[in-house]
Amino acid sequence: MERERVNDTTMHATIGVFGGSGLYTFLPDTESVTLDTPWGSPSAPVTIGSVGGTRVAFLPRHGPGHELPPHRVNYRANVDAMRRLGVHTVLAPFAAGSLQPDIRPGEFVVVDQLVDRTSGRADTFHDRFDDGPQHVSLADPYDAGARAALLHAGRETGVTMHDGGTVVVVNGPRFATRAESAWHRSAGWHVVNMTQYPEAALAREAGIAFGGVALVTDFDAGLEDDPAVEPVTQEQVFDVFRTNIARVRDLLMAAIPRVTGS
Template identity: 65%
Template sequence: MHEGQPRADIGVFGGSGFYTLAADAETWEAETPWGPPSAPVTIARVGETRVAFLPRHGADHRYPPHRVNYRANVDAMRQLGVRALIAPFAAGSLRPEIRPGEFVVCDQLIDRTWGRPSTFYESFEDGPVHIPFAEPYDPRLRRVLLEAAGETGVTAHDGGTVVVINGPRFSTRAESRAHRESGWHVVNMTQSPEAPLAMEAGIPFAGIALVTDYDAGLDEDPGVAPVTDAAVLAVFEANLHKVRELLYAAVPKLAAISGPAGT
């Protein structure tokens, strides 16, 4: 922490269509060894809790998923001292029972991205560092999000695997079918390297998917059209109030968390 630098208790990354959290907020221009983050960080009080918000794609969605500066974004949250990092994200459903407008509080992740810097370690000058990543999502944060979903009346599925594709294109029908046949639940373009970087930074992390579509369609229902940008943004914007309500309900519970799982 630098002298005069602001602090925050909870960090939130905004996804597609989610560019601000609160109107009454201070702004902090972060500097990191990996360059600037996607946008200035805004810090607002939710009750007694200071919440830092950063739209991962930039305030005007200028950065496609493969060009987001994930290292700078996570490091900015680390500099603020956040004790929990929540990452709402738009996702396509791979299962008919997971419907658009619903949430999935994911517990597992499959990384199918490439070419993205996915670690803070450019060398092992002080010896090798291989983080354990068997549980990419902090179980305590997941419980808090599920409790908050229940309190706000949001339909949230407990657990699910997100497969992260490189983008910015969507899946082919064959790719989507392969994801579904592998047993995965939702598809997204940003959860990796966010999750492993948060783990390296020592920040408990949770990703919550807002389902916006059925990816490339459903074999069970030929009438379901493949996803489009317009459809994703329309569903996300229509349900953004649910994301905010869930986060505001979760913040007081998250504020009680102090340190990574197992401590």
């Protein structure tokens, strides 16, 4: 995918971060850039700052006030904005519900696979094959180097980190029924989220390495073997994320210098 990049070198970055639920700002002392893309405007202006000697671009995927529900995020514009700024790797923290009893709220999962259960989302940059067929491989949607950086950062910051897992991505904004949650669990999937697809696929098309890390906020629709575990509520998700936002920031700050090529 070849498109014009930003020419102003002060507005370049090598690492990108997509902010999820509750993470709407990231670094102090930033510059802001408003970008247009062939697919429209990103969710918000991109802020650019530094972690050590690494230039980092930050974009809250839901907008600065979480005004965009997951099925209305302009994923193509968000990913292309990062590409235009010169970003080679995106780290993408996200809130997730656990589907397995051994993955608990407050823990992190550095996912290595995804299952797409969304519908109606623009999920490719290739709306036409004017330059010939363009079929990317998504066999391994998450970059090994980005995963390694996140896992090392988890050990460094002392959070409980699960190495590997499959995220099933649903359309939202509603949460799952008990039957859906039981189906996802029986398939062996680990966490459920509403935004990792098409982010990961678009990053692959754009030539950007992608690393996703889940902050587990709940047990989705509950656990069959534990009736005391209630189905998730919006309040629970935001409370857990708000309580753990400092740990998310610390994890990202520790991971960024370890990303290959930063």
